[in-house]
Amino acid sequence: MADADGAGDVETLATNGPQLRRQRNLFLPVYGAMAVVYGAAAVLDHDAFMTVAAGLIGLGVAFILLAAHYLEPASITLVGTTLEYRRPLRSPLRVERADVVAVRGSIPFHPSWSDRVVVETTNRTVTLPRSSASPATLIGRLQEWAGVGETPVAVNQPDGPPTEAAP
Numbered sequence: 001m002a003d004a005d006g007a008g009d010v011e012t013l014a015t016n017g018p019q020l021r022r023q024r025n026l027f028l029p030v031y032g033a034m035a036v037v038y039g040a041a042a043v044l045d046h047d048a049f050m051t052v053a054a055g056l057i058g059l060g061v062a063f064i065l066l067a068a069h070y071l072e073p074a075s076i077t078l079v080g081t082t083l084e085y086r087r088p089l090r091s092p093l094r095v096e097r098a099d100v101v102a103v104r105g106s107i108p109f110h111p112s113w114s115d116r117v118v119v120e121t122t123n124r125t126v127t128l129p130r131s132s133a134s135p136a137t138l139i140g141r142l143q144e145w146a147g148v149g150e151t152p153v154a155v156n157q158p159d160g161p162p163t164e165a166a167p
Contacts, residue, residue, distance in 0.1 A: 010079050013138055014131035017073035024068050031061045076128055076138070078145060083119065085128055095119055095126055100146040103139055109150060111136040120152055 035057040042050035071088040078084075083100075085093040099121040105114025106127070114135040117128040119142065128138070143149060 010077060013076045013078060013141060014133035015073050015075040016129075016131055017075075018132055020068075020073050024064060028061065028064055031057055031064065035061055074129065074131070076131060076133075083142070083145075085126075093126065095121055097146050099123070100142075100148055101152040102148050102150060103142040103146060104150040105135050105139055111139045111150075114139070117142065 035054055038050050038054035038057055041047065042054050072086070074088060075086045076083070077086060081097040083095040083097070087093070100119060101122060102120040104118050104120070105111040106116040106118060107113045112134075115130060117135050117138045119126045119128065131138070139150075
């Protein structure tokens with residue numbers, strides 16, 4: 001599938017959308033019930049503290065609903081030759097395929113033990129956050145996409161053992 005700019009194929013590797021939906025489905029009824037209880041207590045007892053507490057909890061529920069409606073979940077996406085980490089309220093973090101020198105887990109040489117994916121480029125190291133996909137799956141897919149392994153490949157290094165300079 002081509003993206004809107006025509007830059008190439010778009011493949012979403014991971015997202016935290018299901019986790020966010022699960023959290024919202026858990027917290028909204030709890031906070032909603034708390035707001036009703038505090039509101040009822042404020043009305044019945046004529047208590048100023050309960051009125052303020054009910055108002056604050058109501059604002060929290062409104063914030064959760066607003067965030068659920070307007071914020072997109074974070075995602076790790078391949079767009080043509082670019083790896084994008086799309087985050088809510090922030091510009092996407094982009095890594096070009098040509099810049100990638102290694103992809104590994106947070107625990108080197110043990111992708112199944114790792115909890116995060118580390119992408120090393122020629123000028124920086126990018127650590128991708130936890131997501132819906134397992135790090136081992138992401139590491140394998142990103143290594144295949146970039147054509148690299150777990151350890152950086154030496155760039156512009158002469159072949160053979162190091163030599164000492166003549167006096």
